[in-house]
Amino acid sequence: MPEAALHRELLARMWLNRAFEEKVSELYASRVITGLLHLAIGQEAVAVGACSHLRTDDWVLGGHRSHGHAVAKGADVKRLMAEIAGRATGYCGGKGGSMHLVAMDAGFVTATGVVGGQIPLALGAAFAAKEGGRQQVAVVFFGDGAGQSGAFHESLNIASLWRLPLVFVCENNGYAEFTPLSAHTLVERLARHAETYGMPAHTLDGNDLLAVHDAMGKAVSQARAGKGPVFVECLTHRMRGHYEGDPAKYRELSQLAEWKEKDPIARFARMIETRSGLTAAEHGAIEADARARIEDAAQFAIASPWPDADEADTQVSAGHG
Amino acid sequence: MPEAALHRELLARMWLNRAFEEKVSELYASRVITGLLHLAIGQEAVAVGACSHLRTDDWVLGGHRSHGHAVAKGADVKRLMAEIAGRATGYCGGKGGSMHLVAMDAGFVTATGVVGGQIPLALGAAFAAKEGGRQQVAVVFFGDGAGQSGAFHESLNIASLWRLPLVFVCENNGYAEFTPLSAHTLVERLARHAETYGMPAHTLDGNDLLAVHDAMGKAVSQARAGKGPVFVECLTHRMRGHYEGDPAKYRELSQLAEWKEKDPIARFARMIETRSGLTAAEHGAIEADARARIEDAAQFAIASPWPDADEADTQVSAGHG
Amino acid sequence: MAEQSLLEAIREGLHEEMARDPAVYMLGEDVALGGPFGVTAGLAEAFGTQRVVNTPISEGAVMGLAIGAAAVGLRPVIEIMFIDFITLAMDQLVNHAAKLHYMSGGQLKIPLTVRVQCGISGNMGAQHSQSLEAWLAHVPGLKVVTPSCPADAKGLIKAAIRDDNPVVFIEHRGLYWARGEAAGAGAAVTPIGEAAVLREGEHITIATFGRQVAAALEAAAELAPQGISAEVIDLRSLQPLDMDTLVESVRKTGRLLVVHEAVSEGGIGAEIAMRVQQAAFYDLDGPILRLAAPFSPIPASSALDRFFVPGKAEILRAVRGAFRRQGAGG
Amino acid sequence: MAEQSLLEAIREGLHEEMARDPAVYMLGEDVALGGPFGVTAGLAEAFGTQRVVNTPISEGAVMGLAIGAAAVGLRPVIEIMFIDFITLAMDQLVNHAAKLHYMSGGQLKIPLTVRVQCGISGNMGAQHSQSLEAWLAHVPGLKVVTPSCPADAKGLIKAAIRDDNPVVFIEHRGLYWARGEAAGAGAAVTPIGEAAVLREGEHITIATFGRQVAAALEAAAELAPQGISAEVIDLRSLQPLDMDTLVESVRKTGRLLVVHEAVSEGGIGAEIAMRVQQAAFYDLDGPILRLAAPFSPIPASSALDRFFVPGKAEILRAVRGAFRRQGAGG
C-alpha cells in the first residue's frame, strides 16, 4: 500500500477504535450497557499499530482493557458491541462480556479479566503456531500492572527459552487501577526484564502511531521468521478512569491535560496533514465514517434480542468432537 | 574471634552438616528413616557461610533441601534428626518431616516442600523484622530451579520496592531434579534478575566457604543497616542424587569426579592448613567430634518414642491466644 | 436504632482492631486508597501507609508475605480483591497458611485474616463473580466466615483478626451497601463457629449465609401466613460449621433447605447434607434440599446472570415443592 | 491373562494416543526423562522432545500455555507432579480452561488433559500427599477421572485425551505399581461419566475410587460369609458423577458408605450424600456413611500417616457399625 493510503487507513482504524469506545461509554451512561468496563481511549495507537501487521490467522490475546485490540484485529464491531451489551447476537452470545471477548473468525483468541492471565495463554497460541509451521505469530497485550505478576515473568522465561513466535506488547500507561507504576516496582521500563532473557526489547512512545507501527513491523517479522519472541513496550496513557464510573481523583489534572495534547489520533492526523496531505475534509470524512459504522453497531446491539433464559447454563462442556 | 579460631569453627560447622546428612543417608538406607529426602552433601559451604553471620533472632527459611540450613542456623541436631525420623521428640513431633523443618528456638522459621514457596514467606519475615525495628534480618535459601517460579520473581520485586532486610541466597547447583539449568532458562546467572531491580547481587563460588562467608558478611550488614535486600548466588553442586534413591543417571560421571575435587570441606581444610596452621590431627578431631555429636543425635532419634496415634490430628488449629 | 452499611461496619471493625493492636497491618492492591469499593477508605490516613500498604498485583507473593509475617508475630489482614483471584494464592494459603501450625508441631501460629470479596453483582462475568467458599472449607487449618449484616460483619472481622489461625473473611459485593443495625463502637466480637437462628419455625429449616439470608427471611415471612413456619439460620461460619445449631433445628422441623450462591455441585450445601443426615436421619421428614446456582460458569449478560442468584422466589418455590412432594411421595 | 502395572497402563495409553494423533503433546517437569516415577519413560525416545517437552518449574505459566495451545487446536497433556502443586495453576485451570468454552459462547474448545498424582504414600508429609479432587469437581467445565486398575487407567487416559474438554486425570501414587489385567494394545476407551459396579450386593453399597477400591473389594469379600452382601462401586469419574448407577444401587441396597482418602469435610462424599438422599430418600434404611481421612493436614511420620488412609479394617468397622446401629436406632 502506498504510504499516503496506509496513513489514511491507519487513521481510520484509530477512529474506529475511538468511536467504538466512546459509544460504549455513552451506552454505559444510558444503562444500555452494564458491567465492569475498562476503556482504552487514548491508547488507540498501540492496538492499531500492533495489529496492522497481522494476518487474520495470527493470534491475538488481551486483558481487561481489550475492546480496541479486538476491533483492531478486525473483529466484527457489531458482534463485539452486541457482546458487550450482553445480547444473543454477540460473539459469545452474551456469556463473555467486556472482559472476555473472543472473536475466533478474526484470530482474536481471548481476553481475560485476570491481570496477567493472558500471557501464559499466549505462549500456548505461539507454541501451537510454531508447531503448525505456517509462519503464524501470536501477539499478547497487557498492562504495566501485569508486569509484577508471576505469570508475566514465568512467561518471559519460557518464550525466550523455546523461541516462541510471540510478540509481547506492554501497554505501559503508568497506572494499575489508582496507583502509579512507581508504587508497584522500581523497574521503570518493563522491557528491562525481557532484556535479561536476551529478548529484543524496545520501549517507545505508544502515542506515536508510526513508532508503534514500525517497531511492530520488525517484531512481527522476527517472530514470523522463527527468530523468537520480541518485547515492545509502549508508553501511553488512558484518558479515562480505570473503569467507567471511576472519577480518577488520584490523577493530577495537569497530567491529564498534558496527555490530551498527546492524543494519538489528533497527533497522527497533524503529522499526516504535512506528510501525506490529509485535508480537514478527508479527516472529517474518516471520522464520520467510523462513527457511522459504530452507530450501526450500536443500533444492531440495541435491536438484538437478549439471550434466552435456557441459554444460561448451556455450553458448559463441549460435545464430542 | 581470631581468624584461626574462626576457621576451625567454620570447619567444624561444615563437618556437622556433612555428618548429619551422611547419617540421614545411612538411616534411610537401613529404613530407620523413610520419606522423601533431599540431601545437600557438597553444598555445606553455602549453609555454613551464610548462617555464620546471623543472630539467633534472625530468621532463616529454606526449601526441600534444607536440613543443613537448620543445622547451620543452630537448631538442635537431636530434635532435627528425630523430626526427620518421624519421632515424637522431633521439633514438630514428627508432623513436619524432612521437607518441613521448623526450629523456632534457633530462628529457623520454616522449610517448605513447594519449590519457591519459601521466598514469599521470607518476605514476610523480613517485613516483620523491619517493622520490629531491632535490626533483624531474614535469609532465604532456594535453588536454581526455583528461579523460574513466579513466586521468585514477584518476591524480588517486592523486596526491592519495600527495601526489606532480606538476603536471597540462591544455591545454584545447576540442576532441578534431573535436568540442567540450561533446560530451564537462558539466564545463566539468576543474580541478573536481582540486578534488574537495582539490588546488589553477587555470583560466587559456593564451594569456597570464605567467599560465601565474606559475601554474606557484607550482605547481612547491608540488610541489617536498613539498606534493603541483597542477592547472593552461590554456584555449587550436590554430590548426591536429587533425592535419596535417585541413581542420578542423568549426570556425567566426569562431572561428579570434578566436583568431588571441589568438595567444600576438603578444600577449605587444605586452605586453612596453610593459612591457619590446621593440623591433620586437629582436623581429625573436628570431624570426629562432629560425627560423635551426630551419632548421639541418631541414637536419640532411634531411642525416641513414636508419636501417639491420637496426635495424628491434633494441632490443626491453634487455640485462642 | 443506628444504621450503617455492611461496608462501613467492616471498615469500623478494621479501624478498631488497628487501633487496638499495633501488630495489625493491611495489605492489598490499592488498600491505602480505599480499594475499588472503599472498604478500607480512611485507614491509611489514620494509621499511615506503613501499616496500610498498597501492593503490586502479585497475589501469590503478597499472600506468602502476609503468612510469613504472621508466623513471626504480626497479625496481617490481606485483601484479595475478588475471590476469583484467590486461585493465584492457593499454594500459599493452602500449603502454607493452613498447614504451618500443624507441620511445625505447634511452633508456629498464623494469625492471618484474608479479606476477599465474592458473588454476582454488576454483570461482571465468569471471572469476577464466583463463590468459592467450599474450596476453603475443605482445607483443614483454615477458618471461613461470611457476614450477612453489618453487626456480624464487624463482629466477625474482629474475631478473624484476633484469631490465631488463618481466617478467610468473605464479603459479598452485593451486600456492601445493604444497611442494617450498627454494631456500635467497640462492639463485641462475633464468635467464629456459631450460626445465628434469625427466625424460629416449626416446619422447615432454611440454612444459608451471605446475600441469601435476606431472601430466606423474606420468604419465611411470606410463607408464615400460608401455614408454613420456616426457621431461618444464618450459618455465618462455614468452617467450622455450627452443626449443633443446625442439627437441633432439623430435629425440630424435620426438613432442611440449604441455599447458596455457589454452583450447586460440591458446595457447602453438600457437606451440610452429609452431616445433617448422619446426625438426624431418623428425624428427617423428607430429603434435604439444595438451592444453588446452576453448575455453570457465570454469564456476563444481565439477561442471564440473574438465574444464578437464588432469591425469594426460588426459595418459595423450593419450600412449597418440598411440602407438595411430601404429599405425593412421602 | 496378561498383567501390567497401573503405571505401565497409563504409559501405554499415552503412547497410543501420541501415535494416533500428532496434535497430542506432553508437557511437564522432566517428562522427557520419564518424570520422577517413570510414567512417561520412553515417550521422548518414541516421539521426540519436540512433542514430549520438559518445562521449567512454572506450573502456572505451563498450565496457561497448555490451555492456550488447546484453544487453537493442539491436544496437550500436561503433568503436574503432585496435586498439591495444582494450587499454583488454579487460576489458569479454573478461570481459563474451565470457562473458555462457555465464555466464548462455544467458539473455543479446550481439549486439555491434566495428569496429576495424589495420595498418601512414602511418608512425604502434608505438601505431597493431598487428595484435592473435590475442588476440581466443584468447577463447572472441568471433568475429573481417576482409575483404580490398569485397564481403566489406559481407557480413561485415552478418553481424557480424546475429550474436547479439560479433563483432570488423577493418578494415585500408591497404585502405580499395583498390577492387574492389562487392557491390551489399542484397547477401548473407558467412557467418562460411567461408574463400574465391581461386585454386586444386596445390603449396602460401598462407593469409592482410586486406592480404596481394592480395600472395599477385600472388605466385601470378608463380609459376605458373615451375611452382609456389599455392592462395590468404583466411581471412576468424579465429575460428572454417574448418579444413575449410584442411585440404582442404593435403591436396591438401602444403604451407602462412601470412602475416600481426601479429608472428610467437603470431599466428594458430601456431594454424593446430597444427591443420593435427594434421589433415593425413601429407599434409605439408614444414614449415608462416610469414611475418609481425618480433617487435618497429613503428618510426615510413618507412625501417623497411616491413620489417614482408609483401608479394609476401617471399611469393615464402618459397615458393621451401620448394621449394628440399625438394630439399635432404626
Ligand SMILES: Cc1ncc(C[n+]2csc(CCOP(=O)(O)OP(=O)(O)O)c2C)c(N)n1
Ligand atoms: C489477578 C488480578 N488481580 C487484580 C485484579 C483487579 N484489577 C483489574 S485491572 C487492575 C490494574 C491493572 O493494571 P494494568 O495491568 O497496568 O492495566 P491497565 O488497567 O492500566 O490497562 C487490577 C489490579 C485483576 N483483575 N486480576
Ligand SMILES: Cc1ncc(C[n+]2csc(CCOP(=O)(O)OP(=O)(O)O)c2C)c(N)n1
Ligand atoms: C512447585 C513445585 N513443583 C515441583 C516440585 C518437584 N520438585 C522438587 S525439587 C525440584 C527441583 C528443584 O530444583 P532446585 O530449585 O534447583 O533445587 P535443588 O533440588 O537443586 O536443590 C522439583 C521440580 C516441587 N516440590 N514444587
Ligand SMILES: [Mg+2]
Ligand atoms: Mg496500566
Ligand SMILES: [Mg+2]
Ligand atoms: Mg538446583
